[in-house]
Amino acid sequence: MNRLEIRRPDDFHAHVRQGPLLAQAVPMSNDFGRVLVMPNTVPHVLTAADAKAYREAIVDAGASFEPLMTISIAPSTTPEIVREASVHGVVAGKLYPDGVTTNSEGGVRDLADLEPVFRAMEECGLVLCLHGETPGVFVLDREAAFVETTLPWLVTSFPGLRIVLEHVTTAQAVDAVRAGPAHVGATITVHHLAITLDDVIGDRLEPHNFCKPVAKRPDDRAALVDAATSGDPAFFLGTDSAPHLQEAKECSGGAAGVFTAPLALAVLAEIFEARGALDRLEGFTSVHGADFYGLSPSEETVELVRHAWDVPASIDGLVPFRAGRTLGWQIVRDS
Amino acid sequence: MNRLEIRRPDDFHAHVRQGPLLAQAVPMSNDFGRVLVMPNTVPHVLTAADAKAYREAIVDAGASFEPLMTISIAPSTTPEIVREASVHGVVAGKLYPDGVTTNSEGGVRDLADLEPVFRAMEECGLVLCLHGETPGVFVLDREAAFVETTLPWLVTSFPGLRIVLEHVTTAQAVDAVRAGPAHVGATITVHHLAITLDDVIGDRLEPHNFCKPVAKRPDDRAALVDAATSGDPAFFLGTDSAPHLQEAKECSGGAAGVFTAPLALAVLAEIFEARGALDRLEGFTSVHGADFYGLSPSEETVELVRHAWDVPASIDGLVPFRAGRTLGWQIVRDS
Numbered sequence: 001m002n003r004l005e006i007r008r009p010d011d012f013h014a015h016v017r018q019g020p021l022l023a024q025a026v027p028m029s030n031d032f033g034r035v036l037v038m039p040n041t042v043p044h045v046l047t048a049a050d051a052k053a054y055r056e057a058i059v060d061a062g063a064s065f066e067p068l069m070t071i072s073i074a075p076s077t078t079p080e081i082v083r084e085a086s087v088h089g090v091v092a093g094k095l096y097p098d099g100v101t102t103n104s105e106g107g108v109r110d111l112a113d114l115e116p117v118f119r120a121m122e123e124c125g126l127v128l129c130l131h132g133e134t135p136g137v138f139v140l141d142r143e144a145a146f147v148e149t150t151l152p153w154l155v156t157s158f159p160g161l162r163i164v165l166e167h168v169t170t171a172q173a174v175d176a177v178r179a180g181p182a183h184v185g186a187t188i189t190v191h192h193l194a195i196t197l198d199d200v201i202g203d204r205l206e207p208h209n210f211c212k213p214v215a216k217r218p219d220d221r222a223a224l225v226d227a228a229t230s231g232d233p234a235f236f237l238g239t240d241s242a243p244h245l246q247e248a249k250e251c252s253g254g255a256a257g258v259f260t261a262p263l264a265l266a267v268l269a270e271i272f273e274a275r276g277a278l279d280r281l282e283g284f285t286s287v288h289g290a291d292f293y294g295l296s297p298s299e300e301t302v303e304l305v306r307h308a309w310d311v312p313a314s315i316d317g318l319v320p321f322r323a324g325r326t327l328g329w330q331i332v333r334d335s
Numbered sequence: 336m337n338r339l340e341i342r343r344p345d346d347f348h349a350h351v352r353q354g355p356l357l358a359q360a361v362p363m364s365n366d367f368g369r370v371l372v373m374p375n376t377v378p379h380v381l382t383a384a385d386a387k388a389y390r391e392a393i394v395d396a397g398a399s400f401e402p403l404m405t406i407s408i409a410p411s412t413t414p415e416i417v418r419e420a421s422v423h424g425v426v427a428g429k430l431y432p433d434g435v436t437t438n439s440e441g442g443v444r445d446l447a448d449l450e451p452v453f454r455a456m457e458e459c460g461l462v463l464c465l466h467g468e469t470p471g472v473f474v475l476d477r478e479a480a481f482v483e484t485t486l487p488w489l490v491t492s493f494p495g496l497r498i499v500l501e502h503v504t505t506a507q508a509v510d511a512v513r514a515g516p517a518h519v520g521a522t523i524t525v526h527h528l529a530i531t532l533d534d535v536i537g538d539r540l541e542p543h544n545f546c547k548p549v550a551k552r553p554d555d556r557a558a559l560v561d562a563a564t565s566g567d568p569a570f571f572l573g574t575d576s577a578p579h580l581q582e583a584k585e586c587s588g589g590a591a592g593v594f595t596a597p598l599a600l601a602v603l604a605e606i607f608e609a610r611g612a613l614d615r616l617e618g619f620t621s622v623h624g625a626d627f628y629g630l631s632p633s634e635e636t637v638e639l640v641r642h643a644w645d646v647p648a649s650i651d652g653l654v655p656f657r658a659g660r661t662l663g664w665q666i667v668r669d670s
Contacts, residue, residue: 138553139537201536202474205545205589214536218473250586252654254540319587 002306004269004278004329008033008298009285013129013166013187013238014261015102016058016067018042024316025243026061028261031331033298034290036068036129036238039094040103044072047081048088068293070094070129075108079120086124091293092164093121094129097146101131101212101256102242111150118154122161127293128154132165132173133213143169143213147176155184162292167192167240169213171223177234178227185292187238188228188284190267191258191321196221207249208319211242212256228284229277236289239264243318260321263311267322269304269329303332337641339604339613339664343368343633344620346400348464348501348522348573349596350437351393353377359651360578361396363596366666368633369625371403371464371573374429375438379407382416383423403628405429405464410443414455421459426628427499428456429464432481436466436547436591437577446485453489457496462628463489467500467508468548478504478548482511490519497627502527502575504548506558512569513562520627522573523563523619525602526593526656531556542584543654546577547591563619564612571624574599578653595656598646602657604639604664638667 011032017025018041029035037058039045045054051069058067071077071085073093082093095111096104108114121128132151133142147165154163165177165186177186191211196202196218199209209215227235241264242257249255260267265285272281290297307330311322346367352360353376364370372393374380380389386404393402406412406420408428417428430446431439443449456463467486468477482500489498500512500521512521526546531537531553534544544550562570576599577592584590595602600620607616625632642665646657 138531139533140552196473198474201545201549204591205540205542205584206587207540207542207589208587210536210540217475249540250589252541252543252585252658254542254585256539323587 001278004281004304005301006282006304007286008300008302009237009265010034010289010298011239011241011261011264012036012164012236012289012293013038013189013240015040015240015242015257017243018057021243021245022057023061024318026058026063028243028315029241030062030064031262031265031302031333032065033300034066034068034295035063036092037070039070039072040096040101042103044074044103045070046072046074046076048085048090051085051090052088068092072096073108073114073117073128075113077114077117079116082117082120082126083124086126090126092127092129094131096131097133097135104131111153115157118158118161122158125162125294127162127164129164129166130154132168139214140216144172147173151176155180159183164238164292166238167213168224169216170220174223174227178232182234185234185236186227187240187289188224188235189238189240189258190260190264191215192221193224193228193271194267207254208321208323209258210249210254210256211240211258225271225275229272229275229280231280231283233283233288233291235284236292237264237268237285238289245317246314246319249319258321259318262315263320263322263327265302265304265331266327266329270327273329304329305332336613339616339639340636341617341639342621343635343637344572344600345369345624345633346574346576346596346599347371347499347571347624347628348373348524348575350375350575350577350592352578353392356578356580357392358396359653361393361398363578363650364576365397365399366597366600366637366668367400368635369401369403369630370398371427372405374405374407375431375436377438379409379438380405381407381409381411383420383425386420386425387423403427407431408443408449408452408463410448412449412452414451417452417455417461418459421461425461427462427464429466431466432468432470439466446488450492453493453496457493460497460629462497462499464499464501465489467503474549475551479507482508486511490515494518499627501573502548503559504551505555509558509562513567517569520569520571521562522575522624523559523570524573524575524593525595525599526550527556528560528563528606529602542589543656543658544593545584545589545591546575546593560606560610564607564610564615566615566618568618568623568626570619571627572599572603572620573624580652581649581654584654593656594653597650598655598657598662600637600639600666601662601664605662608664639664640667
């Protein structure tokens with residue numbers, strides 16, 4: 001097969017930034033039809049009003065995608081804030097445990113305090129998006145700790161709450177989502193399907209492959225590829241594309257995040273093809289997530305062609321995933 | 336206790352570099368009485384003649400320590416090379432499996448080919464120093480693979496060969512050395528006693544804590560601290576201090592290595608004190624290694640005093656371990 005036409009994909013997890021980076025980052029996601037925009041700006045997007053202002057800034061920055069807005073579930077979040085957000089079109093609340101990733105300091109420490117907030121989300125139909133890592137635990141065990149403790153509590157306590165365990169990185173998380181009820185889904189990033197910890201610290205240090213949660217072991221990656229290519233509707237694409245300026249990555253105290261948005265579909269096509277699962281790519285990128293969020297899959301299509309192209313070393317100061325490598329599939333864009 | 340006098344320590348594993356870096360790196364190790372100098376320059380130190388020239392360069396660069404010279408055990412090494420090296424005062428041969436760390440490309444692939452070389456080392460009394468990681472294995476499992484396969488083969492095949500498993504990072508390696516015969520020892524670095532993988536990739540990315548082998552889990556670190564502070568003579572100090580210019584660390588494809596030499600003893604004093612084992616510091620730093628190598632422990636002493644001081648952010652373009660932090664012990668140097 002040398003060309004592939006699929007429904008226009010959605011990205012159910014992306015960072016499009018703010019300030020000077022916004023105008024750079026937003027168009028990088030324009031291959032997607034809808035993008036669930038993360039709220040961990042500085043300050044966070046906390047209310048309907050914040051989300052409205054951020055949405056307008058994103059549209060003004062040249063989005064050809066529909067921004068799906070989120071609010072950050074913070075210690076200050078109330079049921080009223082949730083209801084107001086829902087009324088104004090916010091589709092999800094994002095929960096960052098305290099200090100687990102970029103701009104998550106001051107995050108939630110005790111989930112039980114938020115019970116009324118989760119109830120309100122349940123009632124309004126807001127999806128709960130989870131950065132599923134428990135703070136204070138050894139880095140490689142954080143997701144497992146979250147999956148063993150926090151996730152079961154949320155799933156059991158709020159049976160009507162749709163929950164997305166985001167950017168899963170371990171076989172254990174995949175198993176938990178597979179075994180869980182239908183109201184629990186998971187996003188998988190492009191880079192976690194492609195790399196392991198070997199690509200971060202295995203040879204020389206590669207800051208552009210460093211992200212949270214960090215990539216894990218080869219058998220974890222294999223479980224993620226299995227899940228993504230299985231056709232199981234619980235798993236769908238959320239790139240977690242996270243552009244940072246090169247100097248914020250290549251330094252002492254480098255930022256976490258992998259910048260994948262503009263090459264996400266090309267890399268995915270390679271991964272799915274290697275598994276003989278190109279026929280399941282559309283489900284993962286364009287159908288399962290929409291279904292989970294209660295949206296219609298796109299009526300538009302995108303086309304991928306088999307064409308060798310070199311990923312640039314830098315895109316305006318942002319180093320993309322697979323910089324300098326040759327990819328075998330390319331998305332067709334109107335020039 | 337506010338001051339501590341111990342025999343002058345030896346560092347049984349350090350990189351003092353070459354070219355422009357040599358003059359910077361050499362004096363950084365001058366707290367030590369003897370320094371076992373690693374041969375992975377470009378090109379490697381392969382022969383007695385190479386070692387002699389390198390030794391002279393080190394002395395000319397201002398060493399107040401005695402350089403203990405090593406040759407690199409390469410595919411080209413012969414028993415004659417070993418004998419010649421031994422005659423000229425080389426004390427150890429260093430084995431780098433192919434591609435496991437800085438400048439180790441083209442290293443040894445099949446150890447069985449080197450059997451005559453190991454026999455010659457056995458006969459001459461050259462110590463075999465091992466970078467104990469198996470190439471091609473997932474990064475966190477490389478030391479375990481080496482300890483399970485290569486190490487037992489060497490220990491069993493060459494019962495008269497003194498073997499040092501260098502910079503051990505796992506509880507498994509500690510156990511193997513503890514359970515092994517007296518001709519097998521291990522060096523432990525300062526940084527592996529102080530950090531885990533959390534300090535490399537747990538929060539933001541810290542390239543100055545990135546080294547080979549990478550720091551492992553908290554229980555691995557605990558096993559290393561147990562071993563170092565236990566008084567077991569099989570364990571002794573080898574800092575693996577590895578200065579790299581800041582720009583070679585803070586980049587895509589950053590170099591492995593932690594630069595600890597000038598603050599090694601201060602950090603060790605803190606670690607041993609925290610374990611209530613200051614009385615065992617001298618054994619670890621100044622006696623066990625000398626005994627293993629058949630050298631007399633130093634008759635000189637160094638003094639450490641309790642004194643808060645700030646580790647500089649940079650020492651002439653080299654970022655030291657614990658840069659910007661305050662340490663509680665300081666070595667007394669003649670000014």
